[in-house]
Amino acid sequence: MKARTIITLIFSLGTAVLAAFLANNWISERLGASENTMLTGHVVIAVTDIQAGTKLDAAHVKLAPLPEESITEGNFTNLEDVIGQVTSQPLYNGEILIKRRLSQHASGSPLAAVIEKGKRALTVRVDDVIGVAGFLLPGSHVDVVSTKRQSGGQNTISRTIVENLKVLAVDQTVSSDKNDPVIVRAVTLEVSPRQAEHIVKATEEGKVQLTLRNPLDLAEQVPEPKPAPAAKKTVSRNWSQYRVDIIRGTDKSRAVFSK
DSSP, X not given: OHHHHHHHHHHHHHHHHHHHHHHHHHHHHHHHHHHHHHTTEEEEEESSOBOTTOBOOTTTEEEEEEOGGGOOTTBOOXXXXXXXXXXXXXXXXXXXXXXXXXXXXXXXXXXXXXXXXXXXEEEXXXXXXXXXXXXXXXXXXXXXXXXXXXXXXXXXXXXXXXXXXXXXXXXXXXXXXXXXXXXXXXXXXXXXXXXXXHHHHHHHHSEEXXXXXXXXXXXXXXXXXXXXXXXXXXXXXXXXEEEEEEEETTEEEEEEEEO
């Protein structure tokens, strides 16, 4: 009886060990196959912090493995597709590059590549007052206030002519990783063609002042300037003759006179 019990225990133990061995091999094979399947794609990532307006070269980027199922149409999978493009926003070390944060650079300054479609870059000369004491940085948003003297008087009038303009550059700097105020001589703004016309006109008629906005405050109170309505044409009549009615008692006659 004891011998049969011992044999049964040994058989059960052997069966358990064999089952554990087979299960372990099955799990290992599954995990290995899963890893080999997932790490089949590559995407382009930044290898350093990159400021906005930077033209990318091979020193800025590299390929990194990523599960194929996680790669989207907005990712870059070849370094050649990225080299020469310009960053429209700051990028950070290890960040996966996506197409909407880069712009094609055909020729000229990299600044031209980051201007939004349909917009223009307009530079305004500033001093420490107009430039908000040096607190304007690339990426800031500002309003433009026009001040001019009334004709024939000593009073001046001020009004906000354009709102929520993006600062593309200060002096010749299109990006900055500093938060300290810097006194600059010129600020480049991103404007529509109509806004550019009104700002240039305001600088000729008087002075302009920039006011710094909270970037989260997107509400605008001043509509975009519209062209002035065309002046109505006046028609002048040049009468060559005029008539006079003459009444004498019950008689009435008419006389015609020429100029």
